[in-house]
Amino acid sequence: MRKGCADLPLHSGKAPPWLFERMVKLSESIVELIVLEHGTEVFLRRLSDPFWFQSLGCVLGFDWHSSGVTTTVCGALKVALGRIGGEVGLFGAGGKGRSALRTPEELREIGERTGAPVEKLIDVSRLTAKVDSSLVQDGYQLYHHALFFDREGRWCVVQQGMNPEAGYARRYHWLGEGLGSFVEEPHSGISADRVHRRIRLNLTDVEAGRTRKGILELLRSGDLLKEAERVRRLRLPPRHYIDPSDLDIRNLERTFRALESSIDGLEDLLRIRGVGPKTLRALALVSEIVYGAPPSFRDPARYSYAHGGKDGHPYPVRRDVYDLTLETLKKAIAKAKIGEREKVEAIRRLSRILDD
Structure with missing residues (x-):
């Protein structure tokens, strides 16, 4: 599994309809071209890179740095895949707020329509959300969760939490490729310089059992800190202008x-x-x-x-x-x-x- 995170200033506002429709159309073309040239697995791999995702948001014409780039780009991709998913073999589910809660239901609908292997993906959706919200607590409350996948069951999750007091949102990226276990390798997605101050492990969580044992083993071995240091990290400033x-x-x-x-x-x-x-x-x-x-x-x-x-x-x-x-x-x-x-x-x- 590869994973990264990005810290983005909380900004209000959304893309006007004329821009969002163009973002959807350009997303369609970019997805089609990547799949045509490289395959679905490369698209999912790129989506799991916080720097590539941010670059995509910029080329689509959204704000270069605000928290809204996550929800808007995921929204544009989801609409685009709703139009061309059957042709390119890629699909998207989830979104912001209530849409995030409907992810399992949307996955089942896509599975019935396309025959994609969604039962495992429903479990993936729940576990990735739990790891970033319960297993490793960093003060950011999840409010956006999107899962993208192909017909072979390869997947990528992009989710985001907010911390109103800090004035920032944090975007988390997951990739199913190379994932061994959610429990034994719960990659934190937090930069190494903040690990000691920000991570609070919830050892009384309902997941308990194997999860608690896995966490304790990771802490003893130091693997959690090593993984945190390998996470790709992007932090953007609160100002609007480009310096x-x-x-x-x-x-x-x-x-x-x-x-x-x-x-x-x-x-x-x-x-x-x-x-x-x-x-x-x-x-x-x-x-x-x-x-x-x-x-x-x-x-x-x-x-x-x-x-x-x-x-x-x-x-x-x-x-x-x-x-x-x-x-x-x-x-x-x-x-x-x-x-x-x-x-x-x-x-x-x-x-x-x-x-x-």
């Missing part, structure tokens, strides 16, 4: 220069009416989400430069650029499905240009 310290400026400048010098080699994309430098920049950042390696996602705020952000940072969402991105991806995917990969290869080249 130079939030970005790798050299990397951002290199992105823009690389595209300017490589436009001549992207004829397949330039033939699409309206596509110019701004759209190529957006497509390049989307391409990194699909094809990029983990080091690309250490700088999530950079992906806000694809289409802009809901709250106007680094600039208001450019609807015209967003719509051209959607149109270009839709055409490329449609062509690739019938064996004509020229446009998809052009999009892939964009990510390679940024890596050069």
Whole structure:
């Protein structure tokens, strides 16, 4: 199992309908392209990475750092998979508040409709929520829980708790791949510098028995601290604006220069009416989400430069650029499905240009 967490400032507000629908459509294209190129297991693996998830939220045009990115991105993915899940073999259940409580019911509905192995997933849903809310208590009360899975039963959980006093939310990421036991390896998802201060173990929990024994063994062996140190951790500031310290400026400048010098080699994309430098920049950042390696996602705020952000940072969402991105991806995917990969290869080249 791989797992990480992200600390995000609590902010109010939600995506307006015009933006949310675009987020859903772009989510559809990104999911389709990742599954087409890499398979469902890679999508789930990426979703379990807090840095990739944050980068995805930025490229979709939501706030680059607020707590709402978790619920909104999961919501957009769930709607997108409701439309294309049968085709790509991926499904989503759960959500915020009451929707989180309905996760087992939604899983059964999906199982009846698709034949997916959901009984084990119902257990996964309950256990992951219990580990992050009861087994390891860190002051964050869970209010969002979403489970994404494929037909083979591979899964990823993204859930979030809030601490109003601290003014922060904490997002937890789980991946079923490599999971041995929920009891004997309850990866805390808390950074090592906070383990001693923040973890309070509930040894009188109703799970007791094997769970209590597993916790005590972990504490004696020191494995809990070792696992905490391996957790991928992201913490974002409470301010809205993007500060130079939030970005790798050299990397951002290199992105823009690389595209300017490589436009001549992207004829397949330039033939699409309206596509110019701004759209190529957006497509390049989307391409990194699909094809990029983990080091690309250490700088999530950079992906806000694809289409802009809901709250106007680094600039208001450019609807015209967003719509051209959607149109270009839709055409490329449609062509690739019938064996004509020229446009998809052009999009892939964009990510390679940024890596050069």
